[in-house]
Amino acid sequence: MSEPQTTGDPAPDQQIDWSSSERSATPPPASTDAAPADPVNPVAEDDAVQVDATEEDGEIPVDTVSDDSATDDGSRYIGVDPHDLTLEQRVAAQEAIANRPVDELPMDFDDLDGDFGDFEFDEAPSVTVSTLAEPPVAEVASAIEVPDASRSAEADLATAPEAIDTPKELQTLEKSVRRAKSPEEKQALMDSRFVALQAHPELLEGTSINHVDDYNDLVRRMEGMQDDDPQKTYCKGRIDALKASDESLATAMSDYNNLSEEMQKYASGARGVERNWTAVERAFDKMISLGLQPKYHDYFLAAQAARDRGDVDEVVDRLHAAHALNPTTEVNDWISDIELNYGQVDITLPANLRNNPDVFKPVITPWAPDQRAAIDAAKTSLTDTGSFSGSLPAGTYVLNGANIVVTAGGHLDVNNRGTDKSV
Missing domain, CATH: 1.25.40 (Serine Threonine Protein Phosphatase 5, Tetratricopeptide repeat)
Incomplete structure (x- = not known):
């Protein structure tokens, strides 16, 4: 399909597509050349209807209205002097203009969004005609919702x-x-x-x-x-x-309630019970096995239990689970504190260095109990399994006599020398 020819160049930020099947709200530039003859209704230039879109309503004589024009399609009235048309014929002409392709309209119709409210008549009994703000075709098109083929x-x-x-x-x-x-x-x-x-x-x-x-x-x-x-x-x-x-x-709900109470009892150390985070962790594990949704306070207590044993990654996971249920300031602050003070570390020891508790240690031992617990958990994992993957407090550590630096928010893979995936 060839591109339609238009007169004049559009502004750089305004691309006009005259091939659109819908009538554009912005009319094409008026040509300064003589208008070509309409292939359907040849109209003399002097007889073309001039449309002024600034007028709100028009006054049309009552005695010009007839009943025999109600079925006209309006095409044959385009370009006819509006004084010679009845009310229904003028409205039909307006609808025909809206339905006609732009290149089939007389060039004098340079305002296709105009109305028929700008005509002056001699004094006569008249009625006010509400103009068509939007042609019927445009109204129907805008009312039809095109389904999105990508949606199920x-x-x-x-x-x-x-x-x-x-x-x-x-x-x-x-x-x-x-x-x-x-x-x-x-x-x-x-x-x-x-x-x-x-x-x-x-x-x-x-x-x-x-x-x-x-x-x-x-x-x-x-x-x-x-x-x-x-x-x-x-x-x-x-x-x-x-x-x-x-x-x-x-039954499961009853078991859940008992375990939740047990977690609170051992976490608070109330009623003569010594605080025991291991017991809290054990109760939480049983709760998870029920398949029922833990609540915010369950996740929060479980995060404290994970902190006590130095499992920082598990702390973060449980805090995020609590946050998903109820995004409190307390949880947000705790997550932010971990992000600002810890970095991810991956270490795998060769076989000859395993079972050596002194192969890994911090240059300066932190004072915070949770940070010391995280370091102790890493040392235990290296001693028992020869590897560690998790979060450690930011700082300098000695690994088999060599210094390694953990940065907050970073990711250090010790076995891939020189790799620090800091974020």
């Missing part, structure tokens, strides 16, 4: 939960939940399901999501909510219903 039906449901109001639609959505390729996609679909079930609680009878997954989703939603939040009340009601209908879930 399930994705459309996920972004339009109000459309999910039948058991079949819910089943389609829940199939998409099970097929989700990422946690983010699954959560987005579960969000749509949550909204749909709030609007249509009767659909719960036909849900195919298992009770444990349903419970875990509700727990995640409740974290961080205020007690007087209606959403929290709704979630609690759903959880109570799940517990009443599923004996195995009820």
Whole structure:
């Protein structure tokens, strides 16, 4: 298809495509040459209708309106003196202008977005005619939403939960939940399901999501909510219903509550119990094995237990899990502190250096208990397994008589000499 010819050059920042099938809101530049004859309705230049888009309404004599023009398509009225047309004929002409390709219009129609409200008439009984701000074709085109071929039906449901109001639609959505390729996609679909079930609680009878997954989703939603939040009340009601209908879930929930209380007891050292982070870690491991969603305070206590044994990477993982449930300042500050004071280190010792507790040590031992615990954990791992991969406090260390430097936010691979993947 050849490029259409236009007169005049467009501004550098304005590219005009006259081949578009939709009528452009900006008219083509008016030609200074004589207008070519219209192939459908030859019109003399002197007879062409002049359109002024600045006028809001037009006054048209009542006695010029006739009923026999209602079925005209308007094409034959283009270019005719508007004084010789009836009201319906003028409107039909306006619609015909909107529907005609630009290159088939008389060149005098240099304002295709204009209206028929700029004509002056002799005094006569008249009515005010509302002009067409947008031609009907443009209105219809803008009202049609073109589907995105890259979107699936399930994705459309996920972004339009109000459309999910039948058991079949819910089943389609829940199939998409099970097929989700990422946690983010699954959560987005579960969000749509949550909204749909709030609007249509009767659909719960036909849900195919298992009770444990349903419970875990509700727990995640409740974290961080205020007690007087209606959403929290709704979630609690759903959880109570799940517990009443599923004996195995009820048993798991009871076990979870006991383990959560045990974690708090050993973490606080209250009621005559000595603080014991190993016991906290043990209770948390049992909690994870239940398959139920831990809550914010569970992750926070578990992060402290990991810190006590020097596993900084596990601390960060548990803090991020807590943050996902409830992004508190306390958790954010703790994560930031680790990022500012620790770096990643990979060390693998040759066989002859293993089982030597003095092969690795800091030049200056830090005073912070958690930093000392991280260094001790690295030494233990090197002694027992001959390797260590994890986070250490920033600083200088001696490894088999040679100095190595750990930078905050960096990544040092000792066995790949000279490699420091600092970020």
